[in-house]
Amino acid sequence: MGSSFLPPFKYIWDSLEESFEIHFSNIGNWGEVLESANLKKDVVGIFLMEDTSFDKESSQIEKMQNVLSIIRQRLTTSDKIFVFCFSTYTPSNIITKSKSPGRLSSVMIELQKLCEDFRHFYTIDLDHLFIGMGLSASYSYRNWYFSNSRLTNLAWAKLLPAINKVLTRIQSGPKKILVLDCDNTIWGGIIGEDGISGIALGQDGIGKAFKDFQGAVMELRQTGTLLGLASKNNMEDVWEVFDNHSQMLLKRSDIIVSRIDWNDKASNLLQMSLELDIGLDSFVFWDDNPFERQQVRNHLPEVTTVEPPEAVELWPQYLRELDLFSNFYVTAEDLDKQNQYRSRLAFQNFQTTTQKNDDYLNKISLSATLVSIDEQNLSRAEQLSMKTNQFNLRSIRLSASEIRDFINHQGNFGYLVHLKDIFGDHGLVALFLVSTKEDIAFVESFNMSCRVFGRKLEYWMVHKIEQASERLGVLSIVFGSRPTVKSRPVISKFFESGVFVRLGNFPDSAVTLVQQTEYRLNEEEFYEVKKSLAGNDVRGIYE
Amino acid sequence: MSEESINKLKQILNITFPNFYLPDEIVDLTIGACEEWDSLGNYALLMMVEQEFNLVFTMKELSEIRSIEQIIARLKNN
Numbered sequence: 001m002g003s004s005f006l007p008p009f010k011y012i013w014d015s016l017e018e019s020f021e022i023h024f025s026n027i028g029n030w031g032e033v034l035e036s037a038n039l040k041k042d043v044v045g046i047f048l049m050e051d052t053s054f055d056k057e058s059s060q061i062e063k064m065q066n067v068l069s070i071i072r073q074r075l076t077t078s079d080k081i082f083v084f085c086f087s088t089y090t091p092s093n094i095i096t097k098s099k100s101p102g103r104l105s106s107v108m109i110e111l112q113k114l115c116e117d118f119r120h121f122y123t124i125d126l127d128h129l130f131i132g133m134g135l136s137a138s139y140s141y142r143n144w145y146f147s148n149s150r151l152t153n154l155a156w157a158k159l160l161p162a163i164n165k166v167l168t169r170i171q172s173g174p175k176k177i178l179v180l181d182c183d184n185t186i187w188g189g190i191i192g193e194d195g196i197s198g199i200a201l202g203q204d205g206i207g208k209a210f211k212d213f214q215g216a217v218m219e220l221r222q223t224g225t226l227l228g229l230a231s232k233n234n235m236e237d238v239w240e241v242f243d244n245h246s247q248m249l250l251k252r253s254d255i256i257v258s259r260i261d262w263n264d265k266a267s268n269l270l271q272m273s274l275e276l277d278i279g280l281d282s283f284v285f286w287d288d289n290p291f292e293r294q295q296v297r298n299h300l301p302e303v304t305t306v307e308p309p310e311a312v313e314l315w316p317q318y319l320r321e322l323d324l325f326s327n328f329y330v331t332a333e334d335l336d337k338q339n340q341y342r343s344r345l346a347f348q349n350f351q352t353t354t355q356k357n358d359d360y361l362n363k364i365s366l367s368a369t370l371v372s373i374d375e376q377n378l379s380r381a382e383q384l385s386m387k388t389n390q391f392n393l394r395s396i397r398l399s400a401s402e403i404r405d406f407i408n409h410q411g412n413f414g415y416l417v418h419l420k421d422i423f424g425d426h427g428l429v430a431l432f433l434v435s436t437k438e439d440i441a442f443v444e445s446f447n448m449s450c451r452v453f454g455r456k457l458e459y460w461m462v463h464k465i466e467q468a469s470e471r472l473g474v475l476s477i478v479f480g481s482r483p484t485v486k487s488r489p490v491i492s493k494f495f496e497s498g499v500f501v502r503l504g505n506f507p508d509s510a511v512t513l514v515q516q517t518e519y520r521l522n523e524e525e526f527y528e529v530k531k532s533l534a535g536n537d538v539r540g541i542y543e
Numbered sequence: 544m545s546e547e548s549i550n551k552l553k554q555i556l557n558i559t560f561p562n563f564y565l566p567d568e569i570v571d572l573t574i575g576a577c578e579e580w581d582s583l584g585n586y587a588l589l590m591m592v593e594q595e596f597n598l599v600f601t602m603k604e605l606s607e608i609r610s611i612e613q614i615i616a617r618l619k620n621n
Contacts, residue, residue, distance in 0.1 A: 011558045011591065142602050147586060153594045 039078035079401040087126040173387040181287035182231035202247025212316040214249040224334030229258035266299035343424030370415040384431040391448040439475040500527035573610035
C-alpha cells in the first residue's frame with residue numbers, strides 16, 4: 001500500500017487483513033514502493049488528483065501523467081499486481097467546465113493503455129465508487145488539512161471491500177450460473193392464476209421493469225453466465241410463456257437447466273449442481289420470495305442467495321451492478337459456455353444409455369489437438385490454471401505472466417488442448433506444463449476442465465507428454481500430486497489407473513525442476529509413467 | 544451521559560486501541576493513557592466517535608479534544 005499520508009487506522013484495515021498481509025510505505029515516500037526493493041510485492045496505490053493542487057509548478061494533468069509514467073516503469077519491471085485507485089475530481093465550476101469536457105482525455109487514454117499493456121494492472125475509479133454516497137461524504141477538507149488524507153471513514157469503508165473484490169477475483173473466478181424464480185421475478189404476477197395474458201411483462205410501468213430485468217439477465221447470458229430456472233409451477237404453464245409471450249426476452253434455449261415442480265428449491269438446486277457438475281459455490285439464486293430465499297440459505301449456505309431490493313424497478317440496475325458474474329477478461333470459451341455445457345449434458349445422457357466402456361468413446365469421434373500457448377490464448381491458459389479445482393494435479397495456480405515465463409524457459413514445454421466430438425466443439429479444455437532436465441521430465445502443471453471428464457482425455461495428454469519428452473531424450477516422466485478436498489477423488493482415480501508407478505521420493509537429480517514453482521516437495525506424492533502402458537489406453541479412441 | 548453511550552465509548556476505545564486494557568471508569572482517560580493513544584491515535588479515536596455517534600467535529604475540535612471528558616462534553620452538546 002503506497003501512502004503519501006498518514007496510514008489509515010488499523011481498525012479500517014481489519015477487513016482486508018483477514019486475507020492479505022499489508023505493509024505501508026513511509027509517509028511521503030510512495031515512490032519508494034514502486035522501486036526495485038519492492039518488486040516482489042503487490043501494490044495498491046491511491047491517487048487523488050486534487051491532492052496535487054497545492055503544487056502550482058505544473059498542471060494537475062501533467063502531474064497525473066507523470067505518476068502514470070512512473071507506474072508504467074514499475075509495471076515493466078515487476079509483474080506483481082498493481083491496483084491503482086484514482087480520483088480525478090477537482091473543484092471547478094459550471095462555466096469553466098462547460099467548454100472542456102475532454103480535458104482529462106489524455107490521462108484516461110494512458111490509463112486505458114496501461115490496462116491493456118499490462119495484465120497485472122487494475123484500476124478503481126473512486127469518483128464512480130463514491131457517487132452513491134456523494135463526494136462531500138467521501139472526501140473531507142478537514143481530514144485533508146488535518147492529516148493529509150481526504151478520505152472519510154465512510155469512503156474507506158466503501159473502498160476496502162472494492163480492493164478486496166479486485167484482489168480476490170484475480171485468484172478465483174466468478175460465479176457460473178444464475179438460477180431464477182419465474183412468478184414475480186422474470187414477470188409480474190402468477191402464471192398459474194393470471195394466465196399468459198394476465199402477467200405483467202413489457203407493458204408501461206412494472207411490466208417494463210420486468211422486461212428490462214430480463215434484458216440484464218440476457219447480458220449476463222451473452223458473456224458466458226449460465227441460466228437456470230427454479231419455479232414452483234406447472235411446467236407447461238411456464239414454457240408456454242417462454243414460447244408464446246411476445247415480450248419475453250429470455251427464450252427456452254437460453255435456459256441450460258430447469259426444475260419446474262413443487263419440490264423445495266434447495267433440493268432442486270442441489271440436483272442442478274449434480275447434473276451440471278458445477279459446485280454449489282458457483283451458484284447464484286434470485287427469488288422475489290423471502291421464504292424461498294431463507295430456505296435455500298438455510299439448507300445450502302454455499303449458494304449465493306441474492307437479497308434483491310424490494311422495488312422491482314431497481315432490479316435491472318441492481319443486477320447490472322452486481323459483480324458476482326464479472327471477470328476482467330471475457331475469453332472465447334466464456335462466450336460459448338452455454339453450448340459447451342449443453343453438449344456436456346448430451347454426452348452424459350449418451351453415456352448412461354450406452355454401455356460404460358470404451359465402445360461409446362469410439363462412437364463419438366473424439367478429436368484432440370495440442371495448441372501452442374501464445375498471447376491470444378494466454379488468458380485461457382491462465383483461466384484453466386486459476387479456476388480448475390477438480391482436475392488440477394498439484395493444485396498450483398499460475399498467472400498469465402508466470403505461464404509465459406515458464407514456456408519461455410529453456411527446457412520447458414507446455415500446451416493447451418483443444419477437444420471436439422459429436423456433441424460439439426469444447427474449445428480449449430486442458431493445459432499441461434512440463435519442465436525437463438537431462439533425462440527427467442517433471443509435469444509441473446496438469447489441468448483439465450470438468451466439462452470433459454469421462455473421455456480419457458487425461459491419458460491422451462499423458463501420451464502426448466511422452467511423445468514430446470521422447471524427442472528431447474527424456475527417459476523418465478514424473479508427475480506430482482498434491483490433492484485438495486475438491487480434487488482428491490479425481491486425482492486418486494487418475495493415478496490408480498495402472499499407467500503410473502508411485503515413487504518413494506522425488507529423484508534427487510531433478511529437484512531443481514520443482515523448485516522453479518516454489519512449492520514444497522514434502523507435501524507432494526510422486527508418480528512415474530510406465531512407458532509401455534500410457535499410449536495403449538487411448539490409441540484406439542483418439543487416433 | 545447514559546450508560547449506553549458510555550458503553551459505546553468503551554467499545555470504540557477497544558476497537559481503536561486493541562492492546563489497551565480498559566479500566567472500569569473511563570471518564571478520566573486522556574491522550575497518552577496507552578502507547579497507541581498518541582496524536583495519530585487520538586485522530587483515529589475521534590474519527591470513530593464521529594462515525595458511531597453520527598456527528599462531525601470541526602477542525603478546531605479535532606485539535607482540542609484530547610480526553611474522554613471532552614468527548615462526553617461535546618456529545619452532550621450535540
